[in-house]
Amino acid sequence: MRRICYAAALAASLFGAAIHAEIDARAIAFNCLNCHADSPASVDTSIPSLETLSREQIQQALLDFKYDRKPATLMPRLAKGYSDEELAAVADYLSRD
Amino acid sequence: MAGLSRRRFLQGLAGVGAGVLGGCAGLSNLTGAKAHVVVVGGGFGGAAAAKYLRLLDANIRVTLIEPKAKYITCPASNWLFAGLTNLDQLTVDYLALQDKYGIELVVDSVSSVDAARRRLRLTSGQSIVYDRLIMSPGIDFRWDAIAGYDQATAEQFPHAWQAGPQTLLLARQLQAMPDGGVVLMAVPADPYRCPPGPYERASMMAYWLKQHKPRSKIIILDAKRSFSKQALFEAGWIKHYGYGAANSLIEWHSLADNPLLELDRQSRTLTSEFGDRFRGDVLNIIPPQTAASIAVQSGLSDVGGWCPVRPLTGQSLFNEFIHVIGDAAHYASIPKSAFAANSEAKACALAVASLIHQKPVAEPHWLNTCYSLITPEHGISVAGVYKLDAVSAIMSVKGAGGVSVRNDDEAAALEADYARVVYRSLVADTFR
Numbered sequence: 001m002r003r004i005c006y007a008a009a010l011a012a013s014l015f016g017a018a019i020h021a022e023i024d025a026r027a028i029a030f031n032c033l034n035c036h037a038d039s040p041a042s043v044d045t046s047i048p049s050l051e052t053l054s055r056e057q058i059q060q061a062l063l064d065f066k067y068d069r070k071p072a073t074l075m076p077r078l079a080k081g082y083s084d085e086e087l088a089a090v091a092d093y094l095s096r097d
Numbered sequence: 098m099a100g101l102s103r104r105r106f107l108q109g110l111a112g113v114g115a116g117v118l119g120g121c122a123g124l125s126n127l128t129g130a131k132a133h134v135v136v137v138g139g140g141f142g143g144a145a146a147a148k149y150l151r152l153l154d155a156n157i158r159v160t161l162i163e164p165k166a167k168y169i170t171c172p173a174s175n176w177l178f179a180g181l182t183n184l185d186q187l188t189v190d191y192l193a194l195q196d197k198y199g200i201e202l203v204v205d206s207v208s209s210v211d212a213a214r215r216r217l218r219l220t221s222g223q224s225i226v227y228d229r230l231i232m233s234p235g236i237d238f239r240w241d242a243i244a245g246y247d248q249a250t251a252e253q254f255p256h257a258w259q260a261g262p263q264t265l266l267l268a269r270q271l272q273a274m275p276d277g278g279v280v281l282m283a284v285p286a287d288p289y290r291c292p293p294g295p296y297e298r299a300s301m302m303a304y305w306l307k308q309h310k311p312r313s314k315i316i317i318l319d320a321k322r323s324f325s326k327q328a329l330f331e332a333g334w335i336k337h338y339g340y341g342a343a344n345s346l347i348e349w350h351s352l353a354d355n356p357l358l359e360l361d362r363q364s365r366t367l368t369s370e371f372g373d374r375f376r377g378d379v380l381n382i383i384p385p386q387t388a389a390s391i392a393v394q395s396g397l398s399d400v401g402g403w404c405p406v407r408p409l410t411g412q413s414l415f416n417e418f419i420h421v422i423g424d425a426a427h428y429a430s431i432p433k434s435a436f437a438a439n440s441e442a443k444a445c446a447l448a449v450a451s452l453i454h455q456k457p458v459a460e461p462h463w464l465n466t467c468y469s470l471i472t473p474e475h476g477i478s479v480a481g482v483y484k485l486d487a488v489s490a491i492m493s494v495k496g497a498g499g500v501s502v503r504n505d506d507e508a509a510a511l512e513a514d515y516a517r518v519v520y521r522s523l524v525a526d527t528f529r
Contacts, residue, residue: 023459023460024447024459024460026447026459027443027444027447027459027460027461027462028462030149030440030443030447031440031443031462031463031464033522033526034436034439034440034464034466034519034522034523034526035466035515035518035519035522035523036522037522037523037525037526045518046511046514046515046518047515047518047519047522073478073501073502073503073508073511073512073515074466074478074480074512074515076502077480077497077498077499077502078464078466078480078482078497078498079497080482080494080496080497081482081484081494081496081497081498082482082494082497
């Protein structure tokens with residue numbers, strides 16, 4: 001195991017740590033929890049829980065917010081900040097079992 | 098996907114971390130020692146960084162150093178002036194960070210950073226060695242800005258810009274003020290902690306005065322020409338507090354070309370450069386700010402008083418093993434807010450986990466959302482979505498973010514409710 005790590009580390013250092021990885025959904029999705037962390041499905045709050053939503057439901061909602069098909073006070077302003085691919089990755093990540 | 102619990106979601110975070118970084122989990126270097134990340138400061142930045150780092154990789158040892166055993170949140174602390182909350186409700190502890198996430202809490206303050214040896218000396222005399230250091234120490238005040246206003250004087254004329262006894266002191270002064278009294282609020286130039294904070298505070302004070310001392314007045318003396326969410330605040334003040342009329346509960350004056358220079362404690366009078374004199378019954382003087390002194394002493398700040406960082410990783414421009422996040426750091430154009438500190442903390446935690454495992458750092462994304470209450474039923478918000486531009490500087494994504502679009506009663510009531518729910522969520526996401 002240590003040898004594998006060494007090889008990986010060497011490869012990483014050769015290419016330089018500054019090279020960006022591909023879209024990391026976590027980098028976007030972690031920010032969803034700022035507002036949605038305190039909304040377990042069992043509690044009725046005005047900010048919906050993400051727990052019971054499927055990937056398709058989350059992705060559709062995000063796209064509807066982005067393209068002004070679903071009115072809301074805040075989410076349309078946020079969803080416009082991301083590409084459709086990024087929103088799909090976020091939906092995939094947030095719905096992961 | 099139905100039934101995905103938050104608990105499982107959080108376990109999922111750890112699982113993903115282990116999956117992505119699995120081959121080298123726990124190696125701080127090629128010798129196999131367990132990586133040790135020390136986080137300085139247990140506010141929204143530091144606590145979130147410590148928590149998310151442990152979620153990303155439970156093999157990283159995380160120590161959080163914070164002088165206070167309990168933390169009183171600045172967010173929501175303005176609501177105390179309207180009687181909507183109290184210090185107990187604003188207080189959080191670090192038990193969950195220790196018990197649920199295995200973070201080692203050290204209740205102490207840092208007296209010096211030996212960056213060459215990657216070692217901290219604490220006030221107690223203890224030394225702590227780190228592989229990587231995340232500094233989230235918050236702000237300190239510049240006591241040289243207004244002659245006659247210093248740390249001791251703040252016990253008489255509170256800034257209340259670090260929530261706690263100062264907040265309570267200011268609230269009690271407001272309550273003790275005679276009807277018809279004047280509250281002076283001195284507001285600094287940008288950048289400072291919580292750009293919309295002074296105007297939410299004025300709103301919350303006006304809400305209370307309107308019920309209890311309606312002949313009173315709050316006079317905001319501002320070093321800026323304009324302020325965060327100005328149009329929304331002013332519309333709300335017109336609606337609720339008579340703004341613009343002679344008997345308005347709130348007046349706002351820009352002193353951008355005529356700064357406040359001096360406080361006379363005896364007469365409770367502030368004097369400006371042109372000799373204008375403002376006398377108040379209650380003085381809330383919010384001084385200009387810098388990064389907390391430990392960051393400045395450690396050579397992490399620049400001439401502006403804040404700590405410049407490489408946005409991709411949060412690494413200090415002056416030391417690659419020290420990351421700086423939160424209000425102390427310069428992440429402009431991201432404002433200095435608790436929400437932003439939490440977002441910076443998550444991006445930093447992802448970067449630190451990658452750096453420890455010598456993996457490429459993923460492109461960071463930051464978010465800011467700040468709600469303010471104008472009355473308990475009238476909320477407004479500003480938001481921003483941020484990422485790196487082509488030269489790895491922070492940019493606000495065009496077409497996204499901005500202030501509340503609707504300002505009707507229904508939207509105002511919704512946003513007032515969201516303000517409370519988001520506050521609770523941000524606390525939970527950071528400390529629990």
